[in-house]
Amino acid sequence: MDVASLPCCPRCDHILVGITQPRCPECGTPIAPADFADLGRLVPGPPWERRRYIGRFRAFWATALLFLFRPRRALSRLQGAARTQEAVSYWLWTFPAAWVSALLLYAPIFLSRNWKWLRWEIMVDEVLAAGIRCCALILAGMFVWLPMLVLLDAALWRNRRLFHVLARGAVYSMSWWFWAAVLFAGAGNWLVDTQLNKLLWMLPDEYMPDPEWLHRLRSYGWTWGNAPLRGGLAGGVPAQYVPWICWVGTLLVTLQAIATGALTRKASRQHCQDPLRANRRLMPYLCFGWLLAVYLLLVDRHVQLRFHLQFPVEQLHSPMVWLVEQIREAL
Numbered sequence: 642m643d644v645a646s647l648p649c650c651p652r653c654d655h656i657l658v659g660i661t662q663p664r665c666p667e668c669g670t671p672i673a674p675a676d677f678a679d680l681g682r683l684v685p686g687p688p689w690e691r692r693r694y695i696g697r698f699r700a701f702w703a704t705a706l707l708f709l710f711r712p713r714r715a716l717s718r719l720q721g722a723a724r725t726q727e728a729v730s731y732w733l734w735t736f737p738a739a740w741v742s743a744l745l746l747y748a749p750i751f752l753s754r755n756w757k758w759l760r761w762e763i764m765v766d767e768v769l770a771a772g773i774r775c776c777a778l779i780l781a782g783m784f785v786w787l788p789m790l791v792l793l794d795a796a797l798w799r800n801r802r803l804f805h806v807l808a809r810g811a812v813y814s815m816s817w818w819f820w821a822a823v824l825f826a827g828a829g830n831w832l833v834d835t836q837l838n839k840l841l842w843m844l845p846d847e848y849m850p851d852p853e854w855l856h857r858l859r860s861y862g863w864t865w866g867n868a869p870l871r872g873g874l875a876g877g878v879p880a881q882y883v884p885w886i887c888w889v890g891t892l893l894v895t896l897q898a899i900a901t902g903a904l905t906r907k908a909s910r911q912h913c914q915d916p917l918r919a920n921r922r923l924m925p926y927l928c929f930g931w932l933l934a935v936y937l938l939l940v941d942r943h944v945q946l947r948f949h950l951q952f953p954v955e956q957l958h959s960p961m962v963w964l965v966e967q968i969r970e971a972l
């Protein structure tokens with residue numbers, strides 16, 4: 642039997658087969674009654690599923706880092722009996738975690754550049770803007786996969802175990818969207834906005850094959866969305882314009898599709914009588930999911946995800962002004 646599918650102690654990884662007491666014989670960690678009644682729940686999963694034993698904070702960061710640096714290992718740990726709800730609760734925690742981390746990453750840059758004219762309004766403004774961008778990006782990542790997950794849920798109505806393995810793979814791989822939000826909501830946005838524009842103005846016009854094209858590139862808004870209290874939406878956006886954050890999203894959904902494909906092959910070997918047939922049946926769902934996600938991010942003009950992703954801060958302008966007012970009155 643595959644060792645990876647045996648129940649283990651959530652703290653020391655000692656294999657817990659045939660235990661008679663609700664505690665680990667190796668390190669003495671007490672096993673929760675629900676887990677003791679169904680030891681299948683202790684098959685090693687992502688660290689988040691052991692949060693009751695190792696603490697929520699540690700479990701969250703261990704999971705996020707595992708998916709960033711050891712994605713193959715992270716995906717191989719999804720064979721246990723845990724349910725999709727576990728992964729969804731992890732996903733919900735990525736919102737506040739991304740907000741705080743993005744601010745910590747961006748604070749040194751922002752403070753050093755704005756030190757002389759620093760006012761608290763600008764700071765509140767910037768803090769809210771980073772949070773809105775993080776939430777918009779992480780929500781968009783789930784939104785583009787949702788139709789595929791719903792269809793998969795219906796298709797696997799008789800094989801719930803396999804559904805939970807695949808859905809957890811898709812939801813836990815939102816970790817990559819989390820890291821993108823941390824990187825791009827503050828520091829990355831500033832870097833692209835200022836440095837790319839500088840670079841484009843440094844390019845000599847006369848050597849470009851099409852100066853008109855260069856001129857258009859320079860006039861594009863490269864920012865993810867300026868904070869509204871300092872000017873707001875300036876200039877029109879060209880019709881076929883795809884903001885760079887959507888290209889980042891496309892890269893992320895492609896990585897997720899590759900990972901979920903590998904997970905499907907592995908999981909159907911474990912949870913299906915006829916893995917080849919199951920694979921042939923499931924792959925079209927995955928392809929559909931990926932195509933729909935790319936369509937929504939790059940082409941679609943009905944849902945306007947591109948626009949919502951680039952200008953979430955401007956769209957929430959009024960609530961933001963209201964919130965800033967409330968804080969001002971409270972102080």
Ligand SMILES: [Zn+2]
Nearest residue numbers: 650653665668
């Ligand atoms: Zn132990």
